[in-house]
Structure formats: C-alpha cells, structure tokens
Amino acid sequence: MGLNLSWPCSQLKEVLGDCSADGSVLVSCTSEKLELLSGLVAQKNMPQENVQLNSGLYAFLFLYTSILGYKPGKAVVTSELPMGSGLGSSASFCVALSGALIALSEGFSLKTKEKKDQFSFRKNDLELISKWAFEGEKIIHGKPSGIDNTVSTFGNMIKFKKELKTTNPMMPLNSTTPLKMLITDTRVGRNTKSLVSSVSERVLRHPDTMSSVFNAINSISDELALLVESPAEYKVEVSEKEEKLKELMQMNQGLLQCIGVSHESIETVVRTTMKEKLVSKLTGAGGGGCVLTFVPTLLSAAVTEKVISELEQCGFRCFMVEVGGPGVQVFPC
Numbered sequence: 538m539g540l541n542l543s544w545p546c547s548q549l550k551e552v553l554g555d556c557s558a559d560g561s562v563l564v565s566c567t568s569e570k571l572e573l574l575s576g577l578v579a580q581k582n583m584p585q586e587n588v589q590l591n592s593g594l595y596a597f598l599f600l601y602t603s604i605l606g607y608k609p610g611k612a613v614v615t616s617e618l619p620m621g622s623g624l625g626s627s628a629s630f631c632v633a634l635s636g637a638l639i640a641l642s643e644g645f646s647l648k649t650k651e652k653k654d655q656f657s658f659r660k661n662d663l664e665l666i667s668k669w670a671f672e673g674e675k676i677i678h679g680k681p682s683g684i685d686n687t688v689s690t691f692g693n694m695i696k697f698k699k700e701l702k703t704t705n706p707m708m709p710l711n712s713t714t715p716l717k718m719l720i721t722d723t724r725v726g727r728n729t730k731s732l733v734s735s736v737s738e739r740v741l742r743h744p745d746t747m748s749s750v751f752n753a754i755n756s757i758s759d760e761l762a763l764l765v766e767s768p769a770e771y772k773v774e775v776s777e778k779e780e781k782l783k784e785l786m787q788m789n790q791g792l793l794q795c796i797g798v799s800h801e802s803i804e805t806v807v808r809t810t811m812k813e814k815l816v817s818k819l820t821g822a823g824g825g826g827c828v829l830t831f832v833p834t835l836l837s838a839a840v841t842e843k844v845i846s847e848l849e850q851c852g853f854r855c856f857m858v859e860v861g862g863p864g865v866q867v868f869p870c
C-alpha cells in the first residue's frame with residue numbers, strides 16, 4: 538500500500554493503559570479499547586482511498602500490544618491477496634501477524650525442522666495463533682465464523698460443522714483428488730462486515746425461509762465433504778465425482794443469490810463460464826469480489842484460455858489455483 542505508519546511505545550502505553558502482554562493469554566478487544574485504537578489511527582489522517590485499511594490497523598495495534606505489549610518493534614506487511622475481494626485477506630493478515638508476534642513472544646520456542654533455517658509451529662501454537670487471529674477478524678468484520686482464520690492457520694481444507702458450533706466446529710478434510718479452480722476477481726470492492734449484516738437483516742425479515750435456505754446450504758457442505766474425501770481412482774469415478782461437485786456448486790450459488798450476496802458482476806462470471814458448461818460460485822462474503830470456477834481434470838487448455846480471455850474482456854482478472862495448500866509458516870528473515 539506504500540503506507541508507513543508508526544506510534545511511539547510511550548503513547549500507546551499512555552492511551553491503552555497497562556496491559557499484561559502475554560501471548561499465551563487470549564483477550565478480546567472491548568468496544569472501549571476499539572474506541573481508543575480508532576483514535577490512535579485517526580490521528581494519522583489516512584488518505585480517503587485507504588479508509589478500508591483502518592480496521593486492519595485496529596487489528597494490528599490490538600494484536601501487537603496484546604501479545605508483545607509496548608516493546609518497540611517494526612512490522613513490514615506485504616501481501617499478494619487483493620483486499621476486500623472474498624479471498625480471506627483479512628484472515629490471512631491476522632494469521633500472519635499473530636504467527637509472527639507469537640514467534641517473537643516471551644518463552645516461545647520454534648520447533649526447528651530437519652532442513653536448516655526451516656521452522657514450524659507446534660500444534661498447540663497453531664491453535665493459539667488461530668484464536669488470536671479470530672480476535673483480529675472480529676475487529677475487521679464483526680461476526681466471523683472462524684473458518685477463514687482456521688484454514689489460513691492449518692491449511693488444506695476445513696469443514697464448518699454447524700452442529701458442533703458450541704465446541705469446535707472446524708473439521709479438517711482430506712481431499713482424495715486435487716481440486717483445481719479458476720479464481721476470477723471482478724474487481725468490484727465490497728465490505729464483508731456490511732454483507733454479513735445485510736444477511737442478518739434479511740433473516741429478521743424472513744426467518745423461516747432463510748432458515749430453510751441455510752439448512753440447504755448446510756446439506757450441500759455435508760455432501761461436498763463426503764464427496765471430497767471419497768476415493769476416486771479410475772477416470773470414470775473422477776468424472777462422476779466432478780459432475781456431482783459441479784452440481785453442488787451450482788445449487789450453492791443459487792442459494793447464495795437467494796440470501797442476497799450475489800452481484801451483477803458475479804452473475805456475469807456465472808453466465809460466461811456456463812457457455813463452456815463450467816460451473817462458478819462466489820467465494821467469501823460475495824457482493825462482488827472473487828468467483829470460483831471449477832476446472833475439471835480433463836478440461837482442454839484451449840477452452841480454459843477461451844474462458845479466461847472472455848472474462849478478461851469483461852475487465853476481470855483471473856488466477857488458476859489448486860484448493861488446499863499449507864497454512865501459516867515462519868521463516869527467518
């Protein structure tokens with residue numbers, strides 16, 4: 538972003554008061570503290586075009602002072618993720634920051650890996666990192682489910698089991714086949730916090746209908762989890778599995794449209810890819826941002842290039858990715 542911001546430790550201490558900075562003791566950001574944090578950011582007179590960054594800076598100051606206290610330090614943040622696009626940039630930012638701060642906190646020792654200069658976090662450290670990141674997510678987008686910070690921490694795929702909400706709803710999934718996706722960034726900015734609250738308002742207006750829609754969405758994720766983990770060795774099994782996955786994605790997009798989080802730009806991607814019998818659905822909170830298109834194993838390069846070129850002609854930006862991948866990692870600088 539080309540922004541360079543700093544706060545004197547003495548000022549942070551004066552404004553935020555004494556805090557028993559201890560990375561192993563989780564605390565939430567109170568509304569009073571959020572007020573104080575917003576005052577500290579407001580004095581920087583951020584350019585109007587960066588106003589969306591404010592909540593990220595509140596999360597930064599909260600996590601930094603809660604974990605490291607008022608020790609001087611310098612954080613350099615770089616990111617390849619488009620912000621506010623449904624790719625979980627907020628959660629990735631909070632996870633990377635929490636990981637770095639925990640790695641620097643008192644009494645923390647990184648587990649060295651076999652290879653020189655390779656470190657890894659222990660499982661209970663990863664759980665702590667994910668919990669701190671969740672506190673940061675709460676500052677940025679209000680009522681996070683926890684799935685974004687969990688998948689950014691542990692990597693791979695995670696299923697949110699609604700029925701386990703009171704204990705630990707996050708269940709790791711072990712995919713038996715790689716899932717390739719084309720991500721299309723519609724470049725339509727949107728704010729997760731406002732989208733999540735717009736869905737809550739629709740629930741208040743249509744409680745029973747929305748409850749049925751959420752149950753249908755839950756059934757889709759249950760079916761998808763079984764599908765993702767089901768064995769598929771032979772070509773015929775893979776293509777059957779892919780056809781079912783496409784159908785589930787298509788139904789899910791319809792239900793997400795039903796709860797009001799689609800957008801004209803998202804529907805353009807859905808229509809454009811459908812011309813080549815490809816299925817797309819919004820990702821993240823919707824309202825613009827990014828769209829996933831499932832890429833079947835046997836899709837030809839020619840068709841892929843044709844679809845990407847059509848989408849780019851709409852002004853969109855495309856990335857080919859594979860679902861899954863490692864979670865948070867720490868490297869010595």
Ligand SMILES: Nc1ncnc2c1ncn2[C@@H]1O[C@H](COP(=O)(O)OP(=O)(O)O)[C@@H](O)[C@H]1O
Nearest residue numbers: 589590593620621622623624625626627630729
């Ligand atoms: N690299 C970053 N540095 C600072 N803040 C960030 C960074 N990435 C994301 N954020 C914060 O997260 C917000 C975007 O979060 P959100 O609205 O949930 O969208 P998404 O998570 O889909 O990108 C940004 O407006 C900013 O406040």
Ligand SMILES: C[C@@](O)(CCOP(=O)(O)O)CC(=O)O
Nearest residue numbers: 623624625681682729821822
């Ligand atoms: C909409 C939601 O399911 C994901 C938000 O994703 P993103 O911040 O738009 O990348 C909210 C959540 O699970 O925290």
Ligand SMILES: [Mg+2]
Nearest residue numbers: 625627628729
């Ligand atoms: Mg987010």
